[in-house]
Amino acid sequence: xxxxxxxxxxxxxxxxxxxxxxxxxxxxxxxxxxxxxxxxxxxxxxxxxxxxxxxxxxxxxxxxxxxxxxxxxxxxxxxxxxxxxxxxxxxxxxxxxxxxxxxxxxxxxxxxxxxxxxxxxxxxxxxxxxxxxxxxxxxxxxxxxxxxxxxxxxxxxxxxxxxxxxxxxxxxxxxxxxxxxxxxxxxxxxxxxxxxxxxxxxxxxxxxxxxxxxxxxxxxxxxxxxxxxxxxxxxxxxxxxxxxxxxxxxxxx
Amino acid sequence: xxxxxxxxxxxxxxxxxxxxxxxxxxxxxxxxxxxxxxxxxxxxxxxxxxxxxxxxxxxxxxxxxxxxxxxxxxxxxxxxxxxxxxxxxxxxxxxxxxxxxxxxxxxxxxxxxxxxxxxxxxxxxxxxxxxxxxxxxxxxxxxxxxxxxxxxxxxxxxxxxxxxxxxxxxxxxxxxxxxxxxxxxxxxxxxxxxxxxxxxxxxxxxxxxxxxxxxxxxxxxxxxxxxxxxxxxxxxxxxxxxxxxxxxxxxxxxxxxxxxxxxxxxxxxxxxxxxxxxxxxxxxxxxxxxxxxxxxxxxxxxx
Numbered sequence: 010x011x012x013x014x015x016x017x018x019x020x021x022x023x024x025x026x027x028x029x030x031x032x033x034x035x036x037x038x039x040x041x042x043x044x045x046x047x048x049x050x051x052x053x054x055x056x057x058x059x060x061x062x063x064x065x066x067x068x069x070x071x072x073x074x075x076x077x078x079x080x081x082x083x084x085x086x087x088x089x090x091x092x093x094x095x096x097x098x099x100x101x102x103x104x105x106x107x108x109x110x111x112x113x114x115x116x117x118x119x120x121x122x123x124x125x126x127x128x129x130x131x132x133x134x135x136x137x138x139x140x141x142x143x144x145x146x147x148x149x150x151x152x153x154x155x156x157x158x159x160x161x162x163x164x165x166x167x168x169x170x171x172x173x174x175x176x177x178x179x180x181x182x183x184x185x186x187x188x189x190x191x192x193x194x195x196x197x198x199x200x201x202x203x204x205x206x207x208x209x210x211x212x213x214x215x216x217x218x219x220x221x222x223x224x225x226x227x228x229x230x231x232x233x234x235x236x237x238x239x240x241x242x243x244x245x246x247x248x249x250x251x252x253x254x255x256x257x258x259x260x261x262x
Numbered sequence: 263x264x265x266x267x268x269x270x271x272x273x274x275x276x277x278x279x280x281x282x283x284x285x286x287x288x289x290x291x292x293x294x295x296x297x298x299x300x301x302x303x304x305x306x307x308x309x310x311x312x313x314x315x316x317x318x319x320x321x322x323x324x325x326x327x328x329x330x331x332x333x334x335x336x337x338x339x340x341x342x343x344x345x346x347x348x349x350x351x352x353x354x355x356x357x358x359x360x361x362x363x364x365x366x367x368x369x370x371x372x373x374x375x376x377x378x379x380x381x382x383x384x385x386x387x388x389x390x391x392x393x394x395x396x397x398x399x400x401x402x403x404x405x406x407x408x409x410x411x412x413x414x415x416x417x418x419x420x421x422x423x424x425x426x427x428x429x430x431x432x433x434x435x436x437x438x439x440x441x442x443x444x445x446x447x448x449x450x451x452x453x454x455x456x457x458x459x460x461x462x463x464x465x466x467x468x469x470x471x472x473x474x475x476x477x478x479x480x481x482x483x484x485x486x487x488x489x490x491x492x493x494x495x496x497x498x499x500x501x502x503x504x505x506x507x508x509x510x511x512x513x514x515x516x517x518x519x520x521x522x523x524x525x526x527x528x529x530x531x532x533x534x535x536x537x538x539x540x541x542x543x544x545x546x547x548x549x550x551x552x553x554x555x556x557x558x559x560x561x562x563x564x565x
Binding site for chain 1: 299300396397398423426427428429430452453454455496513514515516517555558559562
């Protein structure tokens, strides 16, 4: 499997010496990494490591203090609105409206991302077909099993075909079968060219990524594939790798 | 001796059967894990054990006392840490601890030995309001408050959900220390990889128990040969692989695939050859021992 940095020229995320300061506090200290198109990229770190700040900059929600940042071809300093149009976001506490139906939720999120008319109808049908939820279009979200909600949330976050989708602890709490389905959906999205950025506390989710960056105290301490990291630290699991690196952290939330 | 015994407990909310005829025992000094996804019934079960909810049928005993009829006695013997942070956010660390000690008619000093390993990390922040603590610190404070009256049985509902990996490890280390001091612990989690840290586990799904055993026992009872496959484009290969007659089940497992064989004769060589013939570019096939997640999937599909 290729690491993003080998696929140069095809990077969807490029970050160089990126710094974010809050007063005297350096949340992110000279972050440098690239993520190639269609990669599943995992950003790991203990609480207080600077992960959330990094994600907020990558999503165009927070202006960096210094450095270089480009997401989906747009500059993180001057084109944050463009970045927002070209990314999708899904958190574990996904934001579907429980009392709206499947179809109403799709239409709502499509509308937010600027789809309308024929385009919105076609995209919605495609999405329902892909999810196999066609017969459930009029079911309220509250009546769906958790695994289904999760797959739907993932799909609506991509209704506008973003270049990058951000997933925050994506599979927490679902049963193992639903979880496998969900990772298949994520991998398919990656194969079709969407770049996936995953942040998680659960290291078995990290095993599904093809590139991992680990942050400790605002700095990047590792950037490689899970396989190479396990080799380098002679560890059996990503959890062991992570504990080895993150236990030295001095900062907490 | 049994510290917790649960006999044929059922509980419904309207049409939803949250628990269906659940039975198991937890022995003295055991670290017992309740492993299952959200909505499996873990919290309902813990609320029944902690006397906060009555079952529709069946009964449960803690230290020999019935949770329904002798609930007052049971409550003095239990320490309970609910899934949602339930301390007083606007009281300080110290005030919370004193409050919970007071409620149980004791003092922090009296049982300080039990909590000192947990509390010493919080001590520098004892004047800080509980609401202002980090996730890992809140969790340690909640555990201290659940322990301050020296309970015989500790009931922990998803204590590690949303907590980072370093704090999670520290927390499990603390549980092991408490176990050494003779406290019986029942802990729930949705994360399969925490199962191996328990003495025994119950796998729970849709209100039913899929199996109770030691983690090794659960793994040894996996009835099929399991192989790990590394190949090109695993997600695409899956569709091919699932249609093969020698395959019982196949799914993603990290960056590789897990292949459940439907007969004993399959070997890595046979599987590699069959896959190549079906057009999958195989890097490696190895027979592997299952993990709890594999066992859970297999037992879910048995139902």
